[in-house]
Amino acid sequence: MKRYFRxxxxxxxxxxxxxxxxxxAPAFFQPQPLLSLVTREAPTLIVACxxxxxxxxxxxxxxxxxxxxxxxxxxGLLAVRGWPLPLVLGASVGxxxxxxxxxxxLVAGLRLPSIVVTLATMVTLRQGLNLVRQGExxxxxxxxxxxxxxxxxGQWTLVLSSLAVLVVIALAMRHWSAGRQxxxxxxxxxxxxxxxxxxxxxxxxxxxxxxxxxxLAAIMNIAQxxxxxxxxxxxxxxxxxxxxxxGGVAIAGGRGNLWGAFAGLLLLACVSPAxxxxxxxxxxxxxxxGAIILLAVVADGVRQRRAGK
Amino acid sequence: xxxxxxxxxxxxxxLRYEMLLFAVLVAEWLxxxxxxxxxxxxxxxxxxxxxxxQFDILRHSCEIGLLALALTPVIIAAGIDLSxxxxxGLCAIxxxxxxxxxxxxxxxxxxxxxVIGALAGGLNAxxxxxxxxxxxxxxxxxxxxxxxxxxxxxHGAITYTDFPASFLFVGQERWxxxxxxxxxFALVAVAVWLLVHRTVFGRSFRAIGFSPExxxxxxxxxxxxxxxxxxxxxxxxxxxxxxxxxxxxxxKADAGTGYELFAITAxxxxxxxxxxxxxxxxxxxxxxxxxxxxxxxLATLPVVIRMNAAEEISGLLTGALLxxxxxxxxxxxxxxxxxxxxxxx
Numbered sequence: 001m002k003r004y005f006r007x008x009x010x011x012x013x014x015x016x017x018x019x020x021x022x023x024x025a026p027a028f029f030q031p032q033p034l035l036s037l038v039t040r041e042a043p044t045l046i047v048a049c050x051x052x053x054x055x056x057x058x059x060x061x062x063x064x065x066x067x068x069x070x071x072x073x074x075x076g077l078l079a080v081r082g083w084p085l086p087l088v089l090g091a092s093v094g095x096x097x098x099x100x101x102x103x104x105x106l107v108a109g110l111r112l113p114s115i116v117v118t119l120a121t122m123v124t125l126r127q128g129l130n131l132v133r134q135g136e137x138x139x140x141x142x143x144x145x146x147x148x149x150x151x152x153x154g155q156w157t158l159v160l161s162s163l164a165v166l167v168v169i170a171l172a173m174r175h176w177s178a179g180r181q182x183x184x185x186x187x188x189x190x191x192x193x194x195x196x197x198x199x200x201x202x203x204x205x206x207x208x209x210x211x212x213x214x215x216l217a218a219i220m221n222i223a224q225x226x227x228x229x230x231x232x233x234x235x236x237x238x239x240x241x242x243x244x245x246x247g248g249v250a251i252a253g254g255r256g257n258l259w260g261a262f263a264g265l266l267l268l269a270c271v272s273p274a275x276x277x278x279x280x281x282x283x284x285x286x287x288x289x290g291a292i293i294l295l296a297v298v299a300d301g302v303r304q305r306r307a308g309k
Numbered sequence: 310x311x312x313x314x315x316x317x318x319x320x321x322x323x324l325r326y327e328m329l330l331f332a333v334l335v336a337e338w339l340x341x342x343x344x345x346x347x348x349x350x351x352x353x354x355x356x357x358x359x360x361x362x363q364f365d366i367l368r369h370s371c372e373i374g375l376l377a378l379a380l381t382p383v384i385i386a387a388g389i390d391l392s393x394x395x396x397x398g399l400c401a402i403x404x405x406x407x408x409x410x411x412x413x414x415x416x417x418x419x420x421x422x423x424v425i426g427a428l429a430g431g432l433n434a435x436x437x438x439x440x441x442x443x444x445x446x447x448x449x450x451x452x453x454x455x456x457x458x459x460x461x462x463x464h465g466a467i468t469y470t471d472f473p474a475s476f477l478f479v480g481q482e483r484w485x486x487x488x489x490x491x492x493x494f495a496l497v498a499v500a501v502w503l504l505v506h507r508t509v510f511g512r513s514f515r516a517i518g519f520s521p522e523x524x525x526x527x528x529x530x531x532x533x534x535x536x537x538x539x540x541x542x543x544x545x546x547x548x549x550x551x552x553x554x555x556x557x558x559x560x561k562a563d564a565g566t567g568y569e570l571f572a573i574t575a576x577x578x579x580x581x582x583x584x585x586x587x588x589x590x591x592x593x594x595x596x597x598x599x600x601x602x603x604x605x606x607l608a609t610l611p612v613v614i615r616m617n618a619a620e621e622i623s624g625l626l627t628g629a630l631l632x633x634x635x636x637x638x639x640x641x642x643x644x645x646x647x648x649x650x651x652x653x654x
Contacts, residue, residue, distance in 0.1 A: 060445060110643065112635050115389060115445040116573065116583055120635070123570050124628030131621040238453050241446075251446045283465050287457025293450035294436065301440035 006248035006300075007260040014267045017274055025277040039155040039224060041269045042162035043068075043217035044239060045262065049169045050210030051240045052261040056173075057206045058186040058253025059107060059114040064214050064240060066125035067099045068233030071218035073129060076138035076228035085143065093215040099125065100211020104204035111200075122237070129230060138228040147223050158220050165213070170258035182206060187254030235286075242289050243268050246296045268292065326580050330595040337599060341606035357609040364488050368480070368556055370601040371494040372397075372549050372565070374594065376572035377579075378501045379545035381593045382538045383444075384576050385505065387518040387585025390539060391448040392433060393546045393572060395455035397565030400426050400550035402459045405469025405560030415476045423547045429455065430543020434536035444539075452569070459562040469560040480555025490552045497545060502590040514538065518585025567624065574631040575600050583635065600627060 021028045028034065047064055054061050075092040083091070099121070106117045146154025173179035181202050184192040189199040222228050247264025249256030271292075272285065345357030356362065376393045383390050400422050407418040429451070436447045479489050505511035513534050516524040525531050554560045579596035581588025603626060608619040616622075 060449075062449070106632065106635070110636060110639050112639060113389075113583055115391070115449075116577070116635065117632070119391070119570060119573065120628045120631040122628075123567065123624050124632070127621045127624035127628065131616075131618050131625060134618070238449070241449065245446070251443055281461075281464065283461045283463075284457065286453050287461050290450045290452070290454025290457050293446065294454065297442050297446050297450065298436065298440060301436075301442045305440065 006303075007257065007263060010247055010260060010263040010267060014263055014270065017267060017270045021270065021274060021277070025273070028273055028277075035152070035155050035159070037269065037273070039158050041265065042158045043221040044236070044243070044269075045162045045265055046165055046213050046217040046220065047210075047236065048240045048243045048261050048265050049166055049258055050206075050213035052244045052247075052249050052256065052258050053169070053173070053182055053206045054114075054210050055241075055244055055249050055251060056186045056253060056256060057182050057203055058189070059203060059206070060241070060251075061100075061103060061114065061118045061207065061210055062237045062241070063099070063103060063118040063122035063125060064210065065233040065236035065238075066122045066129070067096055067211060067214045068218050068221070068236050069230055070099065070125050070129050071096050071215045072222050072228050072232055073133060073138060073230050075215075075219055076140055076144075076222055079140055079144050079222075080138060082141075085147065088144075089216070089219050092219050093212045096215025096218070097208050097212040100208040100214070101204070103211070104207030107207060108200040108204040126234075133230050135230055137230070140222060140226055140228065144223060145226055154223065158223065162220065165216075166258060166262055170262075173258060183254055185253075238286075238289055238293070239268070242293045242296070245293055248300075250300060251297060264296075327589070327592055327595060330579070330592065330599065334595060334599050334602065337602050337606070341602065341609065344611075345606055345609035347611075357606055362605065362609065364483070366598075366601050366605045367491050368488050369605055370597050371488070371490045372553050372556070373568060373571045373575060373600060373604075374494055374597040375497060375545050375549035375552070376565075376568055377575040377593050377597050378497055378590070379542040379549075380572050380576050381501065381579075381581055381588055381590055382505055382511070382514050383542055384573075384581050384583060385511075385518050385585060385588040386514040386535055386538050387521070388437070388444040388535065388538065389448060389573075390433065390444065390542050391569050392429075392451040392455055393542060393549075394565040394568035394570075395452045395459070396426060396429050396543060396546040397550045397553060397568060398562055399429070399455040399459040400547040401554045401560040401564040402462055402469070402562055404551055404554055406462065408472070409469050415473065419551050422551060423544060426547020426550070427540050427544040430540040430546070431536075433543065434539035437539060438532040438536045456562070456566075459564075463562045465562060469554075470558060472554070472558055477555055477558055480552060480557070490556070493548070493552065497548065498590065498594060501545075505588075505590050510534065510537070515586055515588075518582075518587070520586075570624070570631070571600055571604075571627055574627050574634065577631060577638065578634045580638075582638065600630075603627070603630075 047068065051061065051064065071092045074095055075088050078088045078091055079085070103114070103118055103121055106112050107114045142148075147157060149157060173182065181192070181197045184195065184197055185199045185202045192199050192202075218233075221232060243265035244256075244261045245251060245264070246267060247256065247260035247262065249261055271288070275284070275288070341357045346354060346359075347356050349355050376397070379393055380390060403425055404418055404422040407413050407421055408415060411418070413421070433444070433448055433451055436442050437444050479493075482489055484492060505514065513524065513529050516527065516529060517531055517534060521531055550564065553564055575596035576588070576593050577583055577596070578599060579589065579592030579594070581592060604623045607613050607623050607626075613619050613622055
């Protein structure tokens with residue numbers, strides 16, 4: 001019980017918000033809008049899974065938003081060329097993995113601080129995309145939207161497959177040696193090395209994995225609309241990092257799990273409808289996101305200090 | 310590790326590095342002069358070679374330069390502050406609001422803005438030193454918070470304009486031959502240079518950046534010194550906000566978006582180690598000049614004008630430049646470790 005206090009408290013907070021919505025805004029629970037809301041968050045969940053791994057490994061990646069946009073636009077262009085959907089998916093995942101590999105090589109190979117490296121790749125990728133595309137939209141062929149299925153079938157497919165990804169990664173992190181290695185490296189890289197785990201390789205691979213998941217998420221996102229907006233991934237990094245940190249993944253590495261990140265994401269996803277109900281305008285969203293990140297790390301910091309004393 | 314033995318060797322190398330930067334700067338300037346200058350149909354020289362463009366470079370240097378000066382002690386002390394660009398936006402908005410809605414005279418509004426900047430820096434400092442939170446996540450949070458507050462206050466739409474001419478003088482006119490803000494910038498640059506290179510404080514920043522634990526055992530008040538560095542960064546960002554507003558004559562919520570990248574790049578390019586413990590203000594100033602010439606020069610190249618993409622290209626090149634500078638900074642270490650491995654094997 002005590003071990004999972006952090007995850008349970010997030011889940012409790014989520015329960016309170018849902019209860020509040022049930023009492024004050026029952027319209028929130030109408031099945032169709034709720035399904036749409038959950039579907040919109042499905043790509044974010046996929047990226048959050050990868051981000052959780054990177055943060056558990058004591059690194060950070062703020063370039064995911066740009067990677068997401070690049071993958072979305074490239075996948076859209078390939079779909080327009082008439083590539084079949086599975087190939088487009090493969091290409092997007094591969095492209096994401098490649099961008100993740102660049103970050104991973106700079107961080108693990110050259111031992112540079114991940115925050116500065118990914119700041120540089122974030123801007124380079126974003127401006128590169130702007131330069132090439134000049135903000136142009138890509139109009140997608142019909143077989144892409146909802147993966148060529150009916151709308152509700154497509155929505156269910158997206159939601160269920162994102163949940164499947166979550167469950168597989170969460171179980172792998174708990175039970176597979178690869179998952180335990182990520183925790184080991186994030187807790188103490190030197191101790192991990194002495195125990196025979198190659199910390200640099202693990203660090204490199206979590207970045208590649210996050211990139212690949214971002215590529216997958218990009219496909220799940222473009223499947224939801226008839227066109228690709230090149231700005232669709234802007235600010236995604238903050239949303240994802242906020243979800244992961246709120247969910248109890250310690251920024252100092254080695255602590256937290258994906259269930260917590262999942263609860264954190266759901267909590268954040270409900271905050272926005274709750275705010276609308278409280279008549280707080282949308283301009284506040286960025287400020288609130290920042291405040292939530294700060295609150296979550298402050299809560300962790302206070303708990304850690306108390307535990308230390 | 311034979312670092313202490315050849316202290317003078319290090320110094321010589323460092324001087325060489327700054328000379329190299331200077332040479333690159335001169336080459337860059339000449340390149341833009343050659344490719345960016347032309348004569349229009351009426352026989353008037355336009356583009357990079359004009360005096361106006363040189364002043365434009367200087368004005369751009371002031372804002373990026375102030376943020377880079379603010380970041381130099383932070384990075385020397387092994388910290389990072391991603392929130393400076395957002396704080397610039399927030400301070401610009403609050404300055405406009407204090408003057409326009411609050412009806413305060415400009416000097417009072419400017420003074421209050423500086424206080425707000427220092428307080429915002431104090432928020433970073435408090436979270437980092439009192440709660441011992443990692444600076445990267447704290448300043449990532451305030452990066453979002455400060456920008457978000459600026460957007461919330463203006464509803465993403467309000468722009469403060471119609472500042473009096475006496476205020477715009479600071480950002481658009483010249484005094485003793487140079488843009489007015491260049492004098493302010495020079496003043497801050499000298500102050501930061503003195504702080505980093507000629508005081509016990511500067512020495513303690515390096516000690517902390519090199520090894521916080523070691524600095525603590527040596528009796529340094531690590532928390533207080535680190536707090537000072539972040540408060541100073543907030544204060545200087547607020548000054549940059551005022552100068553930015555004076556140059557453009559308007560305060561908008563998106564002021565200074567992405568400037569943290571330019572500032573961090575200038576600092577790293579200037580030879581300050583991203584791992585802390587080592588750095589120079591002179592290097593930072595050269596890094597700022599390199600980036601300001603790049604930013605302003607690109608807009609004069611015919612190719613770029615035709616593509617109408619000066620902002621994208623300067624962002625792209627600055628990001629790439631940061632990656633190159635980072636890689637270059639660790640290259641000697643990697644080469645020597647490779648050599649060591651070969652000798653051992």
